[in-house]
Amino acid sequence: MAELMRLQKYLSRAGICSRRKAEEYIEKWFIKINWETATIWQSVNPDIDKVELLDNIVEEEKKLVYYKLNKPRWIVTTCVSKWETWIMDIVDIPTRVFPIGRLDKETTWLILLTNDWRLANYLMHPRYNHEKEYIVETFGPIDDKWIEIMRNGIFILGSYTKKARVERLSSGKFSITISEWKNRQIRRMVEYVWWTVKKLKRIRIENIELWNLEIWEYKELTKKEKDELFLKLWIK
Numbered sequence: 001m002a003e004l005m006r007l008q009k010y011l012s013r014a015g016i017c018s019r020r021k022a023e024e025y026i027e028k029w030f031i032k033i034n035w036e037t038a039t040i041w042q043s044v045n046p047d048i049d050k051v052e053l054l055d056n057i058v059e060e061e062k063k064l065v066y067y068k069l070n071k072p073r074w075i076v077t078t079c080v081s082k083w084e085t086w087i088m089d090i091v092d093i094p095t096r097v098f099p100i101g102r103l104d105k106e107t108t109w110l111i112l113l114t115n116d117w118r119l120a121n122y123l124m125h126p127r128y129n130h131e132k133e134y135i136v137e138t139f140g141p142i143d144d145k146w147i148e149i150m151r152n153g154i155f156i157l158g159s160y161t162k163k164a165r166v167e168r169l170s171s172g173k174f175s176i177t178i179s180e181w182k183n184r185q186i187r188r189m190v191e192y193v194w195w196t197v198k199k200l201k202r203i204r205i206e207n208i209e210l211w212n213l214e215i216w217e218y219k220e221l222t223k224k225e226k227d228e229l230f231l232k233l234w235i236k
Contacts, residue, residue: 004043007031010051012117014058019117030054065095066226067113068208069218076105087111091218100124104184109134109202110210113218119229123205129162129179133204134186138195141171146193150176156188164189172198206232 011022011031023040025031031038032052044051051058069091076084077099087099097113100120114120123130147168153160165177178185190197203210207228208221
């Protein structure tokens with residue numbers, strides 16, 4: 001028989017939401033256990049108890065899956081209006097998954113899809129300094145002095161960015177590696193030095209690389225990719 005599990009943890013492992021979001025659902029009376037409204041301190045037995053979110057049965061996800069996707073422009077990673085396309089509308093994955101991170105719809109990028117909230121929490125938490133690498137193309141050539149400023153930190157959104165690795169690729173193109181998740185960070189950094197982003201593409205998250213993955217294409221992470229990623233996470 002399964003051991004008792006905190007309700008927030010159960011909802012997270014089921015791939016429904018993070019533990020913090022689960023607490024919000026519980027406080028709003030969205031969750032029931034055995035047809036009774038749940039409370040914040042309750043635990044559940046996965047083998048016995050029936051858990052519902054807005055009258056939909058919640059079952060613990062038995063298999064954790066991990067995919068990478070080359071997201072096209074104009075595809076939205078968060079809640080959408082009726083005129084927009086959500087990222088989950090363009091994939092056909094039998095297991096319920098969610099995208100890690102919220103990124104702007106104008107960008108093409110590597111993005112990870114999973115049902116593992118532990119991985120999502122690790123990759124999005126600022127304390128772990130996970131690397132993300134981008135290729136940036138600007139309208140017109142960008143001077144070396146502005147690249148140096150971006151390397152050393154820029155004041156945006158109320159604080160300075162951490163030092164970044166920035167390497168010139170051509171007169172109007174460079175690669176940048178950051179370890180933060182500030183909202184629209186790359187675009188804001190480029191705008192700070194009086195330039196405008198023409199194209200922005202994320203090509204790496206930690207050891208997971210885009211490689212030759214075509215736009216719209218997605219594939220499951222290999223065992224080697226997962227092993228290397230998890231090793232990095234556990235070491236940190």
